[in-house]
Amino acid sequence: MLRLEQVSMSVNQNNGDNKEILHNIDLEFDAGKLYAITGPNGGGKTSLAKVIMGIYGLSSGRIYLNDEDITDLTVTERARKGIAYAFQQPPRFKGLTVSDLLKIADSELDIIGLRKSLRDVGLCPEDYLDRDVGPGLSGGEMKRIEISQVLARRATVSIFDEPEAGVDLWTIQRLIGIIVNRYKDNPKNTAIIITHNENVLPICDEIIVLEEGRIRSRGTYEEIWPLIRDEIECKRRLECRGEMGYEIQ
Ligand SMILES: Nc1ncnc2c1ncn2[C@@H]1O[C@H](COP(=O)(O)OP(=O)(O)O)[C@@H](O)[C@H]1O
Ligand SMILES: [Mg+2]
Numbered sequence: 001m002l003r004l005e006q007v008s009m010s011v012n013q014n015n016g017d018n019k020e021i022l023h024n025i026d027l028e029f030d031a032g033k034l035y036a037i038t039g040p041n042g043g044g045k046t047s048l049a050k051v052i053m054g055i056y057g058l059s060s061g062r063i064y065l066n067d068e069d070i071t072d073l074t075v076t077e078r079a080r081k082g083i084a085y086a087f088q089q090p091p092r093f094k095g096l097t098v099s100d101l102l103k104i105a106d107s108e109l110d111i112i113g114l115r116k117s118l119r120d121v122g123l124c125p126e127d128y129l130d131r132d133v134g135p136g137l138s139g140g141e142m143k144r145i146e147i148s149q150v151l152a153r154r155a156t157v158s159i160f161d162e163p164e165a166g167v168d169l170w171t172i173q174r175l176i177g178i179i180v181n182r183y184k185d186n187p188k189n190t191a192i193i194i195t196h197n198e199n200v201l202p203i204c205d206e207i208i209v210l211e212e213g214r215i216r217s218r219g220t221y222e223e224i225w226p227l228i229r230d231e232i233e234c235k236r237r238l239e240c241r242g243e244m245g246y247e248i249q
Helices: 045-053 075-081 098-105 111-120 139-153 169-185 221-240
Strands: 002-012 018-029 034-038 060-065 083-086 093-097 157-161 190-194 206-211 214-219
Touching: 002 045, 018 045, 018 214, 034 045, 034 169, 045 075, 045 083, 045 157, 045 190, 075 083, 083 139, 093 098, 098 111, 098 139, 111 139, 111 169, 139 157, 139 169, 169 190, 206 221, 214 221
Parallel strands: 034 190, 034 206, 083 157, 157 190
Antiparallel strands: 002 018, 002 060, 206 214
C-alpha cells in the first residue's frame, strides 16, 4: 500500500554543504500490518517519517500510496489521502484548545468521543479538553495529546514517532491495545511505530532497523530482536539513570 522506491533525502547544513541523511531506501508497507522502525539515535527514523508525510522533500526516489505517486504532493494533500504523523516533538498551537485540535482531527467527534480519545491516552478529559495546546502543557502531556489526535484521524497510514517518550508504561500498554485492535478491525490500514520499546516491538508484524540512513535489517521480532537486544537494553539502563537527555520535559 505504501511504497518507497530508492528514496534519498539531503539537508543543507549551516556551512552551505549538502548532507545526505537517507540513502536509497526501498521499503514497502502492506495494508493491515503493524510495523516498527527502530535503530540508533540519529539513524534517520524521524527523517524517514517526515519524508513519508511530505514535511521533508526527497533528493531522489518516489513514494507511492496504493499505487498512486504521491512524491510531489504537499503535507495537506497527503493528509487528505490518509497519511497521519504523530511528531516525536509535537508542535504547540497557542490559542487552540485540546478539544479544537481533536475536532480538527475528526470533525464528527462528539463530547463522548472527545472524552474517550483523551482517556485512551491516559489523560483525564475534564482536566484537558479546554486547555490551550500551548507552552502550559508538559512534554509528556503534549505527546499524549498528539497521539490522541492521530488516533482520531483514523488514517490509512498512521505513523507514531517514539510514542513511549514521556508516557508511562500503563498508557503505552493501553495504546498498544488500541492500535492493535484498530488494525485488526480494519485490514486496509497500516501503522508504523518508531520505537525502542521492548513492549511494543514484539506485537509488530515486522521490524525495520534503520542506521546511518540505511536499512540495516528487517524481519520478524524473533529474527530481529537478537540483533538489537544489547542496544535496547543499554538504552533502557541509560533511561533509568536519567542519562538519555530527552529533548522533551
Ligand atoms: N532539518 C535537519 N537539518 C539538519 N540535519 C538534520 C535535519 N533533520 C535531521 N537531520 C540529521 O539527520 C540525522 C538523522 O536524524 P533523525 O532522522 O532525527 O534520526 P532519528 O530519528 O533516527 O534519531 C541526524 O544526524 C540529524 O542531525
Ligand atoms: Mg527521531
